[in-house]
Amino acid sequence: MLPSYASPSPKMLSRHQANAYSKGHPYPQGGTGTFTISPHRFQPRSSPTALRKRRALLIRLAICLGVGLVFCIFVWPGVSIMPLITLGLLSSGEDFQLETVRYYDLSNVGGTARGWEREERILLCAPLRDAESHLPMFFSHLRNLTYPHHLIDLAFLVSDSKDRTLSVLTELLEGLQAEEDPNQPYGEISIIEKDFGQKVNQDVESRHGFAAQASRRKLMAQARNWLLSAALRPYHSWVYWRDVDVETAPFTILEDLMRHNKDVIVPNVWRPLPDWLGGEQPYDLNSWQESETALMLADTLDEDAVIVEGYAEYATWRPHLAYLRDPYGDPDMEMEIDGVGGVSILAKAKVFRSGVHFPAFSFEKHAETEGFGKMAKRMKFSVVGLPHYTIWHLYEPSVDDIRHMEEMEQERIVRENEEKEKAERAKKIKEQFDDPNSQWEKDKTDIQSLAMLEKAKEQQATATPVANP
Template sequence: MAVARTMRRTGPTTLLLATILALGFLFFVLTPSSSSAITDTGSVVSSQQREDAADNILSPPTKPFVKAQSVREDGHIAPPPVIHYNLNSLTSTSDSASMNERVLILTPLARFYQGFWDNVAKLNYPHELVSIGFIIPNTKDGNTAAAALEEAISKTQSGPIGSRFASISILRQDFEPPLQSQDEKERHKMTNQKERRESMSRARNSLVFTTLGPSTSWVLWLDSDIVETPNTLIQDLTSHNRPIIVPNCYQRYYNNDKKAMDTRPYDYNSWIDSPTAQALADSMEPDEILLEGYAELPTYRTLMALLADTANPNPRREISLDGVGGTALMVKADVHRDGAMFPAFPFYHLVETEGFAKMAKRLGYEAYGLPDYFVYHYNE
């Protein structure tokens, strides 16, 4: 008698394999999924933290670009998948923390100050939404700074889960800085400004274009010698929902006349333009730049540093600016994505952060300042 086709293909081996597959499927379906994992230290990590947390306690690459490679059946590594990012759904709002908006803190670093890192570690914006990027000159002093930075990072990134940042990247400059000395007086000599600030522009551009990921909503530029800010710095600046906003940078010092600690303005690069400065620019050669804060080059611009109401400060008070400093500068990531960078060449006779404000304005973005909201620079 002929055997039916379906019966000819059914045997003990086939039935056994079918049973194993069915049991495996039932196990997969019925096993409850968990949104947490147990770390080697015994702490529970949420699925979001597990995805965002750094893979390395020192300097992993920017998270969105890390994609695991799969191995095919023939032993060859499969090509990386095509990843789609919908930047139209990316937000940068006045309620950044509640909206889970990611922040990228970027710092050019030539010297390491423990106070800087301690201040960053105390920022209370959810650390799982914060990535950090550094760029360090490839010099002897840079090597010293990098070693100290890595030690500080290691302590934070191996500490409690809630204190760890999503990722930290450390870049080393591939060009020589124009100044070997990082002494404050040497850095601020007028004769050194053009070369120094053009070099700083290159460093800033390298840093932002390397680390800016498709999930970044805000970029906070924070100089490595800013050692004191409110813990709510990120929330406070993003709450204004401005494309570019900068606080007032001051410095604490001992006032010999008062015999007591006092404060004084430090950053004069946040200003409102003046007819005098515009006339000076019109008379300059193409490669010349305008500088602020030097008696040899009076511009008569309105300086935000001198507009602070220290007696009755209103931290929410805003003013419109034409130039910005970079000691603490909050920028919507879309401003950088649209092409605003730090010109390493005279751009309308401006370079670095002041040139950035000019370029952003040409792209349709306005800059704002907070005269009564203070951050503090290290006092050498």
């Protein structure tokens, strides 16, 4: 219970009476014996007791600080003393970092011609759809790449697959990362699952049919953009796009393309054929230079139309990278191009960071990789192809190949029947006129036999006597 305070009686001396302020205005004495304080004239006073308390408090703080310094120096080695003293406010920018903050200097990830010497990281992107049968071949290529594997991060997008693509991919990645050879394991690996409602079948006739091209390529562009946005990190200097159905490519392809130091660069892509189909054939017709005919054609098409190469419906008369190949040409020869094929693309990461992407819509009447090439050129990036540097795509019979094989099979059957009939006729002729000498000898013998028989009859008739009458 709080004590109650009564007003002092007039007979009692004021407790401030002996003080010099007792005669002044700050503490006037009234008939009631109470006192009041004028706020606008009040000044705090110092007393020996207050100074002693303040001095004791400072001494305690000094002792606590000294104990803390001793603890940091002798009990907790390695700790920084200055941040403890200054609470981190006077630390330099390099020392003052939070664990959840990452600092990236993008000026150091621009991409150079000799990135393997500067330890520049590459993001290798591979879109997958029903790729179970191709994955073992693709991983054999990964094992043979000469670019330092620890500087390559792998990113896979598995979409709209009905086979065992995901499980086979996981098994092969586990085996690759568990290799005893320290040069084999790769860096960070990302597997992303995302379906885009792709309805076009994976057989050759469906994938390469003209009617499916526009919608198919727009969905493929979405897949590439999803994969890139999910996997690209601030420390990547390059992005390499690679189809899993590439059959043959140089082990040094990353260094070979990187040495040109271009923003976007692609090799030439051909495919092997059976001997009866000619032995080889250009495959990727999406790498080309623009032509006036194609620009005039684009002006006549609808806004959402997508021009695709290699079809009679769109006669563009463009110079194609594939058709300019010389097997004995200089593999380092460059050719400026506008459209880009997607089988094998090496691009600097800054191209994508600047906003270039794979348009999932009609961009200048193109989509996906061809639209990517056009967009990169529009943003003043260098886009080149190597007409004499060739990689080989896996052979898959096209619709024309299948039709040609059927025609050749029919021709073979007709030819075999004709040869069979011809052989039978020759056999009959041979049986009839096989050995004319022996037949002549036989006929001669028969004639001689008849002649001798006639002669014998004549001799017998001459030797027989005539009877008397």
